[in-house]
Amino acid sequence: MIRPNTSLPPANATAKHSNAADDRPDSGGFLPSVGLLALDRQYATLREEIRAAIDRVCDTGRFVLGPDVNDLEAELARALGVPHAITCASGSDALLLALMALDIEPGDEVILPSYTFFATASAVTRLGAIPIFADIDPTTYLVDPSDVQRKIGKRTRAIIPVHLFGRTADMDALLPIARDSGLPVVEDAAQSILSTWHGRCSGGLGDVGCFSFYPTKNLGGAGDGGFLTTTRDDIAARLKLLRVHGMEPRYYHQVVGINSRLDSIQAAVLRVKLPHLDAWTTARQANAARYMELFSQYDLEGRVTVPTDEPRGRHVWNQFVIRVAGGQRDALRAHLTACKVGTEIYYPVPLHLQKCFAHLGWAKGDLPLTEQAADETLALPIFPELEPAEQRTVVGRIAEFFQAPQTHAPADSTPQSSALPPEGPHFLRRMKAVGRADDVRC
Ligand SMILES: Cc1ncc(COP(=O)(O)O)c(C=O)c1O
Numbered sequence: 001m002i003r004p005n006t007s008l009p010p011a012n013a014t015a016k017h018s019n020a021a022d023d024r025p026d027s028g029g030f031l032p033s034v035g036l037l038a039l040d041r042q043y044a045t046l047r048e049e050i051r052a053a054i055d056r057v058c059d060t061g062r063f064v065l066g067p068d069v070n071d072l073e074a075e076l077a078r079a080l081g082v083p084h085a086i087t088c089a090s091g092s093d094a095l096l097l098a099l100m101a102l103d104i105e106p107g108d109e110v111i112l113p114s115y116t117f118f119a120t121a122s123a124v125t126r127l128g129a130i131p132i133f134a135d136i137d138p139t140t141y142l143v144d145p146s147d148v149q150r151k152i153g154k155r156t157r158a159i160i161p162v163h164l165f166g167r168t169a170d171m172d173a174l175l176p177i178a179r180d181s182g183l184p185v186v187e188d189a190a191q192s193i194l195s196t197w198h199g200r201c202s203g204g205l206g207d208v209g210c211f212s213f214y215p216t217k218n219l220g221g222a223g224d225g226g227f228l229t230t231t232r233d234d235i236a237a238r239l240k241l242l243r244v245h246g247m248e249p250r251y252y253h254q255v256v257g258i259n260s261r262l263d264s265i266q267a268a269v270l271r272v273k274l275p276h277l278d279a280w281t282t283a284r285q286a287n288a289a290r291y292m293e294l295f296s297q298y299d300l301e302g303r304v305t306v307p308t309d310e311p312r313g314r315h316v317w318n319q320f321v322i323r324v325a326g327g328q329r330d331a332l333r334a335h336l337t338a339c340k341v342g343t344e345i346y347y348p349v350p351l352h353l354q355k356c357f358a359h360l361g362w363a364k365g366d367l368p369l370t371e372q373a374a375d376e377t378l379a380l381p382i383f384p385e386l387e388p389a390e391q392r393t394v395v396g397r398i399a400e401f402f403q404a405p406q407t408h409a410p411a412d413s414t415p416q417s418s419a420l421p422p423e424g425p426h427f428l429r430r431m432k433a434v435g436r437a438d439d440v441r442c
Contacts, residue, residue, distance in 0.1 A: 030393040034381055036342030037216060041385040042280075046272055050222075053268035060264075068267035073227070075274055079194070082204040082229045084236035087262035088243050091190040091212025091226040095123035097260060098186045098208040098228060099158065101238040104129050108157040112188075113143040114352040114362075115370045116162040120188050121351045124160075130360065132156070133352040135367040139308070141165065141321065141377070144369070145173035152177070158184050161206075163192035165346075165379075166218070166284070166318035167310050168202045175205065186210065190226075191318040193219050194281050198312055203229035208239075213270060218284070218318050219277050225266045283384035284317040285309075290388060291320055291380070294395040298404040303328070319346060320382035328402075329376050335401045341394055344379045 043050070057068060069087055076085035088094050104110060106128030112120050114133035121131040134147040143161050159178050161169035169187075178185045185206030189195070193211055195202045203209025211217075213225030230236050241248055246257035288309070295306045305323040309315050324332050329345075336343050350370045352362035364371065380394055399406070 030339070030396055031389060033340035034342060034386075034390040034393050036344055036379075036381050037383055038385055039215060039220070039383075041383075042273075046276075049272045050269055053272050054265055057264045057268045063264050064261050066264045066267075068264045068271060069262050072262075072267040072271050072274070075271065076227060077229070079274065079277070080201040080203055080229055082201065082209075082231060084230050084233070084239075085227055086230075086236060086239045086243070087225065087227040087267065088239075088260040089226065089262060090224045090260070091210060091214060091217075092119035092123065093243075093258065093260040094190075094210035094212070094226040094228045095119055095160070095186070095188060096126055096258065097239055097242050098210050099123055099127055099129070100242050100257070101208065101235050102158055102184050102186070104157055107155065109153060109155040110158045110160060111148050111151050111156060112160040113162050113164075113370070114350040114367050115141060115347065115373055116164060116188065116351065117190070117347065118351065118354070119190070120160055120162055121357070125357075129157070130155075131351070131357070133350075133362065133367060133370075135369045136373060137170070138369045138373065140167060140170075140310075141373055142167060142169040143174075145170055145177055148174065149177050152181050152183070156181070156183060158186055160186045160188055162188040162190075163195055163202045164319075165307075165321055166192050166195055166316040168192060168195045168197040168205075168313050168315075171197045171205050172312070178206070184208070189229075190214075191217065192316055193217065194277060194314065195316045196313040201229075202313075204231055207232060208235055213266065218281060218316055219270065219273060221266045222269045223263070223266055225262050225270070227262075280384040281314075281316050284382055285315070287382050287384070287386050287391065288315070288317045288320055290391050291382075291395065294391060294410075295322075297406055297408045297410060298395070298399040298402075299407045300399065300402060300404050303402050303404070304398065317382050319379045321346065321377050321379045322398075323373070323376045324378055325376065327375075329378055332398065332401050333378055336394075336397055339397045341397050342381055345374075345377065346379055348374055350374050 073085045073087055088097055104127050108129040109132045110124045110129050111132045111134055113136055115136050124131045132151050134151055135144050136142060137144050141164055148159060161174050163169055187203055187206045187209040189202045189209045190212035192202050197205055203211060209229035211227050213219060213221035215221060228239055241254060242257035243260045244257060245259055246253045246255035248254055292306055303325055307321055333343050350367060351357060352367055353364060
């Protein structure tokens with residue numbers, strides 16, 4: 001077994017956050033554990049503000065919608081440069097509301113990637129419509145516009161590109177396809193808040209954008225939540241009606257909507273966090289750049305493919321997903337788990353092969369690039385507070401698995417992580433609440 005990190009400083013040399021008792025490097029110079037997430041680190045930097053915000057809401061006794069929700073919507077619209085931001089109870093509901101606002105009906109077809117979280121497709125099926133799955137680009141994992149084009153038929157009523165892992169789908173290709181076919185575009189931007197395409201934020205590129213405040217997202221709440229964006233006044237008005245049972249005025253129902261309102265406590269917490277989102281995003285970008293630099297130091301060619309940045313816009317790195325060739329993904333993951341390095345597989349079973357969609361008639365082999373990605377990809381820790389020593393441990397452990405020699409000396413130019421918060425308070429260190437892979441479902 002090689003010891004790939006021995007030419008680097010001890011991997012724990014700069015670790016600020018781990019429990020002191022665990023700080024000793026093991027025999028390979030690695031940190032004893034690296035969590036997939038560490039939500040406690042972010043909370044530690046904002047703890048007093050968040051608790052004060054929650055207290056303020058409790059004092060008012062106004063727990064659903066209300067002033068904090070209105071203010072959050074205005075702040076989100078400003079941050080994303082869109083005229084309308086409308087909150088709701090989850091990212092899943094955002095997708096459902098978007099399709100309801102576009103009058104998607106039973107029997108309609110909606111084109112979307114199969115390589116995405118379940119909610120993208122379930123929104124379609126909950127309306128009795130039919131998801132038509134498209135394959136992906138194998139380098140970006142994003143929906144392949146040419147396959148979308150091929151799948152447009154007489155019953156197609158909408159297209160849902162998913163800006164997966166923090167990267168905007170190829171809107172240069174998708175928007176003209178949609179326009180020429182007269183189809184609305186619903187952007188699933190649940191994983192991509194603040195990602196851009198030629199300088200414009202995702203969510204403001206198509207007809208409607210759908211976002212999630214699930215705690216592991218780049219802007220995560222203290223529970224479920226979501227929001228929609230649109231540049232269209234007609235859709236904004238409809239979304240506001242649909243999220244409150246179609247009720248306007250009180251107890252007079254114009255249409256049948258759903259109950260999907262954001263809690264005031266969530267809005268208050270999110271308002272504390274939103275001003276930090278840009279810095280957290282920059283820290284994610286720095287972590288991605290550091291991973292690229294660290295992977296380039298080892299001879300892993302042909303075994304690990306590292307994701308690339310997006311030249312046409314801002315990639316916000318909700319996930320850093322590598323591809324592991326040669327059927328070795330699961331063995332690598334088992335090795336990393338044994339070394340207490342957190343990872344996750346997004347997504348092991350593509351949607352077209354899920355049991356609940358068997359009646360739609362898709363079979364293995366229908367979307368080969370999607371199926372290959374499901375077999376080969378692995379997400380590594382990328383959260384903003386991740387430390388260089390932790391990243392060295394992650395990459396060193398991967399090199400250890402492949403017995404890959406270190407072929408390049410570590411570069412001095414490895415980017416410095418910005419926005420590392422101070423060490424958390426004592427009670428948090430004791431909790432060791434570093435996030436587990438099974439906390440993460442999307
Ligand atoms: C791509 C994608 N779409 C939709 C959703 C649904 O969001 P939520 O969990 O807030 O319902 C998620 C994950 O949460 C997601 O990752």
